[in-house]
Amino acid sequence: MKNLFRIAALGAVTVTLATPALVSPASAAETAKAVLQNPDGKEVGTVTLTAVPSGVLLDADLTGLPEGTHAFHIHGTGKCEAPDFKSAGGHxxxxxxxxxxxxxAGPHAGDMPNIHVPENGKLHIEVLNQMVSLPGLLTGEGTAIVLHEQGDDYVSDPAGDAGPRIACGVITE
Structure with missing residues (x-):
């Protein structure tokens, strides 16, 4: 079996999905962080990224989000200019x-499973992305975590038909 994503939502369930391998071994950078903001500039959560032998563990503590299913991606440019966050580029x-x-023919290394926000707008999840490494996420123009208005359909190229971007945070050391 190929590499895996693992998600633990509120400690209740673990979901595993097969994905191709694109991982570099962990190096000097062992942790990074993204502070997510909505289009109004209000902080809506943090994502702590930790290098692990099998990729990067993303620990997301989110609040003030709309209830429902939302795409959760890593985007290819480390910029989060409101109100549309298109400065973060593609996945x-x-x-x-x-x-x-x-x-x-996929996935992108930044493609991750959808998140499901409860009515109170708060969610704590952990996602293991085995297709990325911290050095890879922190080089060049950097990268960003982006949440979308809707869920990812997991097939539509280039972005999963997930709708507008509702939160964004640049990944920094």
Missing amino acids: FNPEEDQHGLKNP
């Missing part, structure tokens, strides 16, 4: 694959 995709966890 992080160093291998130039197509988008989608269910796409046979």
